[in-house]
Amino acid sequence: MEMRKRGRRWIYLFSVVLIAFWVALPFVCPNEAIAAPEKIRLSMGGASTGTWIYMYCALLSETWKRYIPNLDITVLATAGTTANYIPMNKGELDLAGASTSGDFYALNGKYFTKEKLTDFCSMMPATKGFNQAFTYLESPINSWKDMEGKRICLGARASPTSVIQQEICEALGIKPKFVFSTPQEATEMVKDRRVDGMIYGVGAPWSGIMDVATAVKIKLIPMTPEEQKKVNKAYPYQVPDVIPAKTYNFQTEDIPTCQGIQTINVRPGLSDDLVYRLVKVIWEHYDEVVKASPPAKWVKAADIVHMVAPIHPGAVKYYREIGIQIPDRLVWKKK
Structure with missing residues (x-):
């Protein structure tokens, strides 16, 4: 009987101490007890x-x-x-x-x-957005300056990519006859030979170029080192770069151009x-x-x-x- 009383007493004392500990914890270590990681x-x-x-x-x-x-x-x-x-x-x-x-x-x-x-x-x-100019394989257009006076598709009028291409041509001192349309309409015009070529700023390989290449033979138009420098000087956001060879299945060489990031x-x-x-x-x-x-x-x-x-x-x-x-x-x- 005495043993039972002592056991109950110890249980009681242990419970009191445990409760006191949890009550006192916020005051002893307030930061650790209350603060949770801030979202x-x-x-x-x-x-x-x-x-x-x-x-x-x-x-x-x-x-x-x-x-x-x-x-x-x-x-x-x-x-x-x-x-x-x-x-x-x-x-x-x-x-x-x-x-x-x-x-x-x-x-x-x-x-x-x-x-x-x-x-x-x-x-x-x-990622990079390469300025990709392309035309027909047999076209006399072999450089950006050759696009002078030619019918060249861009993106939609006032779209970021069309504005950039216009700025690049201005920096190079060339004046193509720009044709504005959606990218989808532009690639169809190239397929139908209603224009002389197209310039578009986008990641590579671009599905639009791959689509055109299934219908007609085309080539990418390179920039000269001097043209790259001119563009970069006029518009620092345009960085000289190359579209690596074999980016497209018809492309056998690196194509110098400029790109924005x-x-x-x-x-x-x-x-x-x-x-x-x-x-x-x-x-x-x-x-x-x-x-x-x-x-x-x-x-x-x-x-x-x-x-x-x-x-x-x-x-x-x-x-x-x-x-x-x-x-x-x-x-x-x-x-």
């Missing part, structure tokens, strides 16, 4: 649903959420990457699909904005630490990104030096850590 919520402007850059933004979002705890990113459909600049400049977007040409226009107050926009930063390259931009106000982690995660898992989205293969981390907009300091920290030399003039600085 980081970001908004990301994509483009029209179904476009490559929108799907790429969604892919990045899922990759970040997989490897960065307590991160939530909402990818928003927008009217296009150029529609992302003004909201980001106002602080309404944290991340956004963009391009070096869009950066150039935004910084200089051209086309889609009446004022110069400066509150946005480059973070990473996404689709990019991911970031709001300057995002912390250096967070941007560093965002950049680090993508490049450390880039094989997964390329597997899910092959056009991403065209860029590498070193292409960050071709950005037009200043680069976020958090991103700069990562790129410099892996040995990429980024000049101070490319680093974003608080106004």
Whole structure:
């Protein structure tokens, strides 16, 4: 009987101590007891649903959420990457699909904005958009200057790609007779030989060129080194490059041209630490990104030096850590 009483007493005392411990814990270690990991919520402007850059933004979002705890990113459909600049400049977007040409226009107050926009930063390259000029195999057009006075299809009037091609021709001092239409209508006109050729800025290989090549024999039109330099000098967002041989089954040699880069931009106000982690995660898992989205293969981390907009300091920290030399003039600085 006495043993039972002692057992009950010990159970009672143990219960009192345990309850006291849990009651006192918040006062002894308030931070550890109360604080939970803070959820980081970001908004990301994509483009029209179904476009490559929108799907790429969604892919990045899922990759970040997989490897960065307590991160939530909402990818928003927008009217296009150029529609992302003004909201980001106002602080309404944290991340956004963009391009070096869009950066150039935004910084200089051209086309889609009446004022110069400066509150946005480059973070990473996404893919390349090659300026691809092509004509019939037997055509006398063998260089860009040969397109002078010829009927050349572009994209839709005032579309980003048609504006860029017009700028390139202006920089080269040539005046083709431009024919504006949708890309689909343009490729049909080439097939029917109603025009002399076409120029389009897009990733390679482009399905439009492959489609035309099934109907007629065509060739790509190269730029000379001097033409590449002229274009780059006039429009820094256009980088001299080549479309590698065998990108298309009819193409046996590298084709010199210029290209613009689709990019991911970031709001300057995002912390250096967070941007560093965002950049680090993508490049450390880039094989997964390329597997899910092959056009991403065209860029590498070193292409960050071709950005037009200043680069976020958090991103700069990562790129410099892996040995990429980024000049101070490319680093974003608080106004």
